[in-house]
Amino acid sequence: MRSTLTVHELEAFLLLAETCNFHRAAERFHVSQPAFSRTIQSAEQKLVTRLFDRNTRQVGLTRAGEELLPIARRIVAEFYDSLSDLSEFVAGRKGLITIACLPSAAALLPETMFKFEQSYPRVTISLVPLSNEFVREMVFDGRADFGISVAPGPQGQVVFEPFTRDDFVLICSRKDPLAKRRQVDWNVLAERPIVASGSASSIRPIVDQVYADLGLSIQPKYEATNISVVGAMVSAGLGIAPIPRLALRLMDSTGLAVLKLGRPVVYRDIGILTRSGRSLSAAATKFLDTLRMQ
Template sequence: MATAQQTLSIPELEAVLLVAETRNFRMAAERAHVSQPALSRRVQAAEEKLNARLFDRTRHSVALTDAGAELVPIAQRMLSEFRNSLSDLSEFIAGRRGSVTIWALPSIAAAILPPAARAFQRTHPNVRLVIQAASARQVTQAVADGNADLGLSVAVPDSPASIRFDPLLEESFVMICPRGDVLAKRKRVDWSVFASRPFVASGPASSIRLVTDRILAATGQAPDAQFVADNISVVGAMVAEGVGIAAVPKLALRLMDRERLQSVVLHTPTATREVGILIRKQRSLSAAAKAFLLVLRSLSPSHQRSPLPS
């Protein structure tokens, strides 16, 4: 019985199958584009590894032994699996197969990724996209740990040096309130509005909280954050119910019941957050991941375009 060191090589399997098909060593050698002695050596090597004669040879004929007849379907299956695997590998290298794992902020995952996924599907129907919505720090850590090919998030303080941040888009913040609220009739409000109304704050781990805390502190405000929610959809639901108002980036509105909410432009100061693509510097992206990046960037024409990582 063959051990790991006695495994038949691909040329040996091919030689055995050609001889089994042609019943002629000369014809088999011609099909293999090798000399007849070279082909004979391959068959002999296979027999030695298996410790079994595969062909009964006479001067005028070649016949399969019982061991040879048993090997033929096995060899056919092994070669078929090998060639299919090479085909799959070629498809992967070309970016036509495989998977791309993307971690993103919930609002970005809901607003940016669906149209990008649809456009990508047209050209790469056999590539699977795996999308995980998470906080900014979780996205950054997933990219740093290699659990995500790409991240879509804001740049977090003390981000690992291994992370590259490429700007993709900049979105402004708006105030949200119930549609029936008196503030809903305003075209714009400034940040002082939060000093006199109950404030629904995003959770401390949220990228939204990084912006709102900074601006509220800069304007000397300490709003009454009676409600704190880690999930942006819950923030929207709380506001829609009339328990308070909130400041959120525009794309976050995709995760809310906009029939019950009104968004109003926030100014003095104007607040924005920059969302970018996170990539681990020392990680070589697959062809499929690079192709998805091209699609993603083509749908965000306003961002600062940068070269694809190698």
Template sequence: MSSSRIDLSLPQLEAFVQVAASGSFRAAAAQIGISQPALSRAIGTAERTLGARLFDRDTRHVEITAVGRELLPVAQRILRDFDSALGELGEFMQGRSGRVTVAALPSVGAALVPAAMVALRRTHPAVEFTLIEAPAEELLVSVEEGRADLGLSVRPAAQQRLRYEHLLDDPMVLLCRADDPLAARGSVPWSVFAQRPFLASAPASSIRPITDAVLVQKRMMLRPALEYPSVTACGALVAAGLGITALPRLTLGLMSMKGLATVPLVRPQASRAIGIVTRIGRTLPPVARAFMAILRSAEARPTMSPAARRLAIRAARAPSIRT
């Protein structure tokens, strides 16, 4: 079965377009930056491939033929498309375009990712984003399997083929009702949970290992009054007066704080370590590396109110634990 495909190279098309534009082999060769004999050979090869002349020429004149006039708009379009494609590749290679897929814990995604996206788009307006929200275990698997370029999560287990780069410590705070006597205190020790109904996060949550570690350290054998399935549900349970709990500060952005209050937890002061997780051995696209640079900078860090900063400084004087 015969094919109608015509195999002309890009250099041949460029030589043809330049000769057609200038009406001179000499001028076209100078424009392209090759010798005139080399340009003539390129045109001759193209004509043999086509089986037709592209130019009628003598020692003084060069005139495009009917076949050449038919080829000219096609060749111009091919060269434009090629230049455009190379330009897009250059934008991608320099990190100015492309897609970043980020997997994040819901609280961390809400606190860090929007500001980082805005900051990157100031200099990289063509960048596109995909945001995956998932609990820690599922999130880390998505990075390990390559479905996400990077994750914003707690430290992965040692056996996972993942690299962890620490970003920040998310301090644990007590969450109670605003009319609870605890809300008026400057700080509260973890031992308070032995005296009040304690609401625990689900076992698969990134919060549960932190609270369990502190309770073990304090030798407190607590039976939770309830296990909540989400941070949003936790806020509603506390607001209803069903108990108190310990949460990382960043999770507070996921709930309505109406009727609720937070107090720094001390003795010990605990925090949730949050960092950038990437797969070992994977080369990230330039735009993903640019996004990581934004995350490392102050532009993506959550801000703290003056009152919260004073409470954090006061709590920092106590012994701490980081998990």
């Protein structure tokens, strides 16, 4: 075989095999008969064999043509099926969206996912809950279409678009005397054992900065890398903890009291992380449009 047949040549072959008439096949192919004949000849030259026996009265498939017929049908059908799939992807009606997100921020997405599903049922969504540094890493190297997290440090090629604010609250055991109060100041943390989030979390740096700004010298009594474990430890009465409000959705709050934290009011910005200079797929773009409208 000298070179590969084109889809154009395979389509011409299929038309001639169907009509057994050069004139009718050329008309349906929307070319002149000489041009159509050249297309068939090109296919035969590439295969180094005749595909049709023809004379002035009739045209018929050779044995090689009969062998090619089912192959050509399959290739042309698969080609147009693939183009259809591509057009669905380009239009945002099909594909996979991978979202890297803080575990607490993931709670913002189910409502958007449900609404998005109504319009784009053929799009699959994969949520990957991670700490903030790994969210940024997945967005940067392209394993995630976008991320939902706090603002990264030096942003570099990762762009941060603020989306919502997540205020900090204080949690304590329902049996703790503090549970009777509705609001406390950050200074109260200097008077009680503290259950802290792990140093790698997005929560810890914010809390430690508040302590520093207030001149509080606080060493946590307990530490847990998993925020749900922090909630369980507080519920058991081991201490109190300042946490973002969204993190409450990851805890069993049955034994917890939630108090507003004031003086100062502290919050963290939650936003959308994308890679600078990289275009999002149509499906990812439409999902973010839906998220922004929520």
